[in-house]
Amino acid sequence: MLYTSKAGAVGDSQRAANREDVVVCPGLPAAGVHAMSNADLHITSPPWFPVFHPGSPDAWAIQSLSGFVFAVCAVILAIVTGLVVFCLWRFRRPEKREEPPQRFGNVKLEIVWITIPLLLVAVIGIATVFTMKSMAAPASRPPDLIVRGHQWWWEVEYPQPGIVTANEIHLPAGRKWLVELEAADVIHDFWVPELARKMDMIPGLKRRMWLEADQPGVYQGQCAEFCGAQHAWMRFQVVAQSPADFSAWQAGQLQPAAIPSRAEAREGQQLFQQMTCVTCHAIDQSPGALRTAPNLAQLASRYQIAGGALANTPKQLFQWLMDPQKYKPGCKMPDLKLTDAQAHALVAYLEGTP
Amino acid sequence: MNGTAEIAAPVPAVEKESAHEGLLAWVSTVDHKRIGILYLLAAAFFFALGGGEAMLMRLQLSWPNLHVLAPDTYNQLFTMHGTTMIFLVAMPVIFGFANYLVPLMIGARDVAFPRLNAMSFWLLLFGGLLLYFSFAAGGAPDAGWFSYAPLSEQPYSSSNGTDYYVLGLLVTGIGSVAGSINLLVTILKFRAPGLTMRRVPLFVWMVFNTAVLVILAIPVLNAAIVMLLIDRKFSSGFFQPGQGGSPLIWQHFFWTFGHPEVYILALPAFGMISEVIPVFSRKPIFGYEFVAASTVAITVLSFGVWAHHMFAVGLGVLANSFFAGTSLLIAVPTGVKIWNWIATMWQGHLKLTTAMLFAMAFLVEFTIGGLSGVTFAAVPMDWQLTDTYYLVAHLHYVLFGGTIFGIFAALYYWFPKMSGRMLDEHLGRLHFWLTVVGFNLTFLFHHALGIMGMPRRVYTYPDLPGWGILNLVSTIGASIMGVSVLVLARNLLHSLRHGKIAGDNPWEAWTLEWATTSPPPAHNFNKVPPVNGRRPLWDLHHPGRTDEELQKQEGGARDP
Numbered sequence: 023m024l025y026t027s028k029a030g031a032v033g034d035s036q037r038a039a040n041r042e043d044v045v046v047c048p049g050l051p052a053a054g055v056h057a058m059s060n061a062d063l064h065i066t067s068p069p070w071f072p073v074f075h076p077g078s079p080d081a082w083a084i085q086s087l088s089g090f091v092f093a094v095c096a097v098i099l100a101i102v103t104g105l106v107v108f109c110l111w112r113f114r115r116p117e118k119r120e121e122p123p124q125r126f127g128n129v130k131l132e133i134v135w136i137t138i139p140l141l142l143v144a145v146i147g148i149a150t151v152f153t154m155k156s157m158a159a160p161a162s163r164p165p166d167l168i169v170r171g172h173q174w175w176w177e178v179e180y181p182q183p184g185i186v187t188a189n190e191i192h193l194p195a196g197r198k199w200l201v202e203l204e205a206a207d208v209i210h211d212f213w214v215p216e217l218a219r220k221m222d223m224i225p226g227l228k229r230r231m232w233l234e235a236d237q238p239g240v241y242q243g244q245c246a247e248f249c250g251a252q253h254a255w256m257r258f259q260v261v262a263q264s265p266a267d268f269s270a271w272q273a274g275q276l277q278p279a280a281i282p283s284r285a286e287a288r289e290g291q292q293l294f295q296q297m298t299c300v301t302c303h304a305i306d307q308s309p310g311a312l313r314t315a316p317n318l319a320q321l322a323s324r325y326q327i328a329g330g331a332l333a334n335t336p337k338q339l340f341q342w343l344m345d346p347q348k349y350k351p352g353c354k355m356p357d358l359k360l361t362d363a364q365a366h367a368l369v370a371y372l373e374g375t376p
Numbered sequence: 377m378n379g380t381a382e383i384a385a386p387v388p389a390v391e392k393e394s395a396h397e398g399l400l401a402w403v404s405t406v407d408h409k410r411i412g413i414l415y416l417l418a419a420a421f422f423f424a425l426g427g428g429e430a431m432l433m434r435l436q437l438s439w440p441n442l443h444v445l446a447p448d449t450y451n452q453l454f455t456m457h458g459t460t461m462i463f464l465v466a467m468p469v470i471f472g473f474a475n476y477l478v479p480l481m482i483g484a485r486d487v488a489f490p491r492l493n494a495m496s497f498w499l500l501l502f503g504g505l506l507l508y509f510s511f512a513a514g515g516a517p518d519a520g521w522f523s524y525a526p527l528s529e530q531p532y533s534s535s536n537g538t539d540y541y542v543l544g545l546l547v548t549g550i551g552s553v554a555g556s557i558n559l560l561v562t563i564l565k566f567r568a569p570g571l572t573m574r575r576v577p578l579f580v581w582m583v584f585n586t587a588v589l590v591i592l593a594i595p596v597l598n599a600a601i602v603m604l605l606i607d608r609k610f611s612s613g614f615f616q617p618g619q620g621g622s623p624l625i626w627q628h629f630f631w632t633f634g635h636p637e638v639y640i641l642a643l644p645a646f647g648m649i650s651e652v653i654p655v656f657s658r659k660p661i662f663g664y665e666f667v668a669a670s671t672v673a674i675t676v677l678s679f680g681v682w683a684h685h686m687f688a689v690g691l692g693v694l695a696n697s698f699f700a701g702t703s704l705l706i707a708v709p710t711g712v713k714i715w716n717w718i719a720t721m722w723q724g725h726l727k728l729t730t731a732m733l734f735a736m737a738f739l740v741e742f743t744i745g746g747l748s749g750v751t752f753a754a755v756p757m758d759w760q761l762t763d764t765y766y767l768v769a770h771l772h773y774v775l776f777g778g779t780i781f782g783i784f785a786a787l788y789y790w791f792p793k794m795s796g797r798m799l800d801e802h803l804g805r806l807h808f809w810l811t812v813v814g815f816n817l818t819f820l821f822h823h824a825l826g827i828m829g830m831p832r833r834v835y836t837y838p839d840l841p842g843w844g845i846l847n848l849v850s851t852i853g854a855s856i857m858g859v860s861v862l863v864l865a866r867n868l869l870h871s872l873r874h875g876k877i878a879g880d881n882p883w884e885a886w887t888l889e890w891a892t893t894s895p896p897p898a899h900n901f902n903k904v905p906p907v908n909g910r911r912p913l914w915d916l917h918h919p920g921r922t923d924e925e926l927q928k929q930e931g932g933a934r935d936p
Contacts, residue, residue: 071828088756088760091750091751091757103740106739110726113657113723114726121659122658124923127665127666135712143707143753146753150700150704154697158693207526209526211763215829219688219756224690226618226623230690242840244829246762248524248833251451252447253834352448
């Protein structure tokens with residue numbers, strides 16, 4: 023028995039939350055507003071250089087190390103380039119026939135340019151080890167979040183209180199979360215440049231890392247390990263919320279679905295059951311729900327569909343349902359040969375449009 | 377100065393000793409010089425293919441959300457581009473130059489095993505053709521040049537592409553190992569009297585180390601790809617977690633080969649630079665012993681750094697620290713070379729030929745690639761930057777800014793010896809500037825794209841801030857590189873027929889290959905000059921100021 027969700031209501035309230043309450047992080051103009059007013063949500067304005075725009079203590083630590091190492095490298099590059107250009111300018115003798123003084127080497131110089139780089143790399147090495155140790159995630163306690171990579175979407179599981187969603191990670195800002203990473207098929211890689219290191223997701227193994235956002239905001243993430251035809255559209259968002267908003271979001275996700283009120287949405291619900299949708303997609307949080315494809319419960323509350331290939335608007339969801347292979351060629355979602363009316367009905371059901 | 381160089385017409389191409397003429401003479405040849413040239417021609421052929429693949433990719437990426445190529449096609453193209461450039465372009469060019477030059481540089485008649493040499497080349501050519509046959513047989517490999525399992529396994533890669541990848545690399549790999557054994561034995565056993573290992577040209581030292589690397593590294597790859605093939609065809613499950621296998625074992629195997637491979641591609645370019653810079657600075661190489669010894673250090677260390685390709689895998693702090701340490705350490709012997717090359721130019725009389733321009737540009741471009749390598753050894757930086765366009769920038773600065781710039785320097789430097797005619801210097805300078813501008817436009821901003829969060833190996837990308845414009849600049853740069861290759865092709869074809877006659881020693885160089893005619897006769901030397909030091913031709917033309925005597929005057933340096 024499937025329940026009709028209050029997806030519409032929850033989704034709308036969620037959007038309202040994004041619109042009004044979320045303090046987006048600096049350089050990220052009101053993602054929610056922009057997203058929902060613009061059909062192309064993934065064209066929000068995140069920072070130009072997310073790697074250098076740290077939004078968590080770990081990301082800050084990496085940036086500090088990077089600043090030091092880049093500075094050392096810049097000095098060395100400047101010296102090498104300077105010397106080459108100086109030679110070019112000073113020692114150019116196109117017409118000189120006599121040979122210059124023949125010098126064969128200088129052991130003292132060799133010692134100098136072996137020792138100084140050795141000291142430099144030793145310092146870099148020590149800084150590296152300390153930075154690494156500061157970020158090591160413990161194996162002892164249960165994770166707050168489990169993210170599982172699939173070709174080409176993200177399964178996001180909250181063991182407590184038992185929520186499974188997809189392609190969007192909500193978490194409370196300012197809290198250090200332990201994330202467990204797994205893979206369902208091939209190797210993927212979890213990467214949110216503003217918030218944390220990247221970490222491979224390897225089938226058969228469990229990996230752990232910290233994930234944290236200092237400020238509420240929407241952070242772009244993506245798969246960083248080539249994983250097949252649609253690696254490009256295996257993107258996701260991390261939505262960091264104030265603890266109150268996060269609790270509201272969780273409560274919304276757990277809301278049992280209600281019977282759709284509109285006839286079109288009810289027809290969509292029937293189609294969802296009758297067509298092949300249910301053989302892959304779950305649409306509620308019942309234990310043992312299918313995980314072969316994104317869980318569509320509360321789909322309306324999400325920013326994007328199709329791993330970032332499209333924005334989650336009724337119009338783009340309609341386009342997606344009509345021809346998924348056009349927008350994400352090679353993906354597992356088949357062309358269901360829907361009529362316009364059927365697709366509209368499914369959109370009404372999934373988006374809970376009033 | 378060398379006043380005795382005679383300007384002689386090129387010797388007829390067909391050797392008198394050969395029983396065959398024309399095309400058959402080339403197919404049946406066991407002459408190291410002809411085999412060297414065959415390697416270079418095969419590399420040029422595959423370079424055109426690999427370059428064309430790159431141009432198509434840049435076209436697709438020139439703006440967000442383009443549909444020039446389908447995702448499957450794009451994935452096949454980047455896999456083939458990487459595989460082609462590494463195995464069918466860079467390695468064959470290196471084997472080509474090594475084949476042609478090593479026997480001449482050490483005053484030998486040929487390599488140790490001439491027929492094995494021919495076999496190595498034909499294995500390379502047909503291995504490459506086998507790989508490319510995949511396009512006609514249902515699709516090229518599409519799991520990337522390092523074919524990570526389980527993506528490369530049957531369930532996720534059902535076309536025959538990966539099978540052709542395995543077979544193609546297996547065949548060329550056997551050729552490479554045979555070729556390396558040949559070079560190793562040649563260098564150890566066929567040196568002219570007086571030419572000790574402390575006197576051989578540095579290019580020979582580099583080829584020697586490369587041969588050692590190939591002999592130790594390629595068999596690891598060959599074993600791994602055979603296991604992959606058995607997985608794919610007989611479901612053995614070596615790398616399949618569902619069957620008790622491990623995808624990580626594949627990565628360990630692959631990079632145990634893969635990192636020495638980087639030095640297989642880099643060391644010979646170091647050797648080329650070590651020949652070109654002294655001649656056009658009119659000075660001996662500075663710190664010969666240190667350049668040679670640092671190469672040995674690299675050879676040894678290169679087998680202890682493989683897991684720096686796997687920092688994002690989650691091996692743990694201890695393992696990561698070890699590989700960070702070795703990876704940082706290997707920067708030191710590489711840096712030693714850079715300083716010695718600069719010291720060689722210092723107070724020299726620089727002649728800015730096209731070869732020298734490429735060598736000097738190499739110093740800067742390769743340093744950029746080397747330094748970005750250091751940033752990857754600082755593990756947390758790798759956690760941000762690996763598998764992004766920053767990595768694409770890094771590897772192209774090493775393999776193009778390093779290896780290919782070195783090869784271009786070598787081409788301008790040794791083309792006269794191989795063909796008997798000079799390359800046109802005006803076209804050469806045009807080629808040089810187009811290459812420098814095109815290369816840096818294409819790849820410099822890839823560093824920024826990585827920091828902007830753009831992952832590598834995506835067939836398209838969203839319109840995030842700055843991504844579109846930087847990709848467009850990169851595509852424009854790639855087009856300039858495309859034009860530069862056409863200029864080079866024009867120069868080669870034109871100069872082959874109409875170039876200035878080179879004579880034995882157009883650059884007034886000092887190593888043995890310049891002591892014979894250009895091109896050399898089939899038997900290489902009528903008489904090998906006496907060898908009493910590292911620069912036999914210098915000694916020949918400067919009686920009373922030989923290297924030995926000059927070094928005694930300098931005092932500090934030891935007698936070679």
